[in-house]
Amino acid sequence: MRASLATLLLGAGLAAAQASFADLVGTWSSKSNSTLTGPGFYDPTNDRFTEPKHTGISYSFSADGHFEEAYYRAVANPSNPRCPKGIIQWQHGSFKKLDNGSLALEPIKDDGRQLYSDPCTYKNSIYTRYNTTELFERYEVLTDGYTKKTRLNLYKFDGSPLMPLYLAMSPPQMLPTSTLNPLTTSTAGAKPTGKVKRSDLPLNVLSKRTPQQQQADRWWWFGVFLTASGGILYYFF
Numbered sequence: 001m002r003a004s005l006a007t008l009l010l011g012a013g014l015a016a017a018q019a020s021f022a023d024l025v026g027t028w029s030s031k032s033n034s035t036l037t038g039p040g041f042y043d044p045t046n047d048r049f050t051e052p053k054h055t056g057i058s059y060s061f062s063a064d065g066h067f068e069e070a071y072y073r074a075v076a077n078p079s080n081p082r083c084p085k086g087i088i089q090w091q092h093g094s095f096k097k098l099d100n101g102s103l104a105l106e107p108i109k110d111d112g113r114q115l116y117s118d119p120c121t122y123k124n125s126i127y128t129r130y131n132t133t134e135l136f137e138r139y140e141v142l143t144d145g146y147t148k149k150t151r152l153n154l155y156k157f158d159g160s161p162l163m164p165l166y167l168a169m170s171p172p173q174m175l176p177t178s179t180l181n182p183l184t185t186s187t188a189g190a191k192p193t194g195k196v197k198r199s200d201l202p203l204n205v206l207s208k209r210t211p212q213q214q215q216a217d218r219w220w221w222f223g224v225f226l227t228a229s230g231g232i233l234y235y236f237f
């Protein structure tokens, strides 16, 4: 009897906890709607990014407490407008809604990636691991008065708003939410494939980029220039 009451209470508690962030569930993207989480942004098998058409950011939240985020930013260089920097970042992990309404995002540290490009300073773009815990002081989901789209406002730890995000997909489009597996799949007796294991990736510059990856990096770089020369720069933070 007591056990079943406890089960009931626990069930009710879980339902309440889930209901409390049900409105967050989905894939959200900034206005251009071209940066989206999921396999179209980061390909974990080949460990590479596909750069979106336009800069932007995207967050996905699942009903079982996982998140994924994708950032593609061009950073203007006021002292030399022809030298913009570009950053692509991706990470995923779990999130919690705290009792005080804040959201705490805890990434899986080994999985996150960053591609940094500062073409006027470095010849090649720099590919590294990336992880950062995030705290959003609060959030709100509402219907945008102008576009009538479902809109998510996230407020940073200091209360300042992130750019508005709009519901792009529901259920969310996300890569597997568990720790991504090493690339190597050496069968018994077979020689190692020579591929780099994810866990072997150094924390800073990844030198073992395949020619295809290097080509992709170059295209991405080129895209940063195009974005900048078109005058379409988005500012973040």
Ligand SMILES: *[C@@H]1O[C@H](CO)[C@@H](O)[C@H](O)[C@H]1NC(C)=O
Binding pocket: 109, 110, 129, 130, 131, 132, 203
């Ligand atoms: C996570 O990020 C911190 C801060 O940048 C860094 O010191 C740490 O080495 C990173 N961890 C991994 C596993 O990449």
Ligand SMILES: *[C@@H]1O[C@H](CO)[C@@H](O)[C@H](O)[C@H]1NC(C)=O
Binding pocket: 098, 100, 101, 102, 135, 137, 138
């Ligand atoms: C909620 O609690 C967390 C953890 O204690 C804290 O960092 C955050 O600032 C709090 N949020 C608000 C809105 O007070």
Ligand SMILES: *[C@@H]1O[C@H](CO)[C@@H](O)[C@H](O)[C@H]1NC(C)=O
Binding pocket: 033, 149, 166, 167, 168, 169
């Ligand atoms: C954003 O892009 C996704 C994927 O292409 C699409 O399904 C969705 O309808 C778009 N949303 C808006 C608001 O344009």
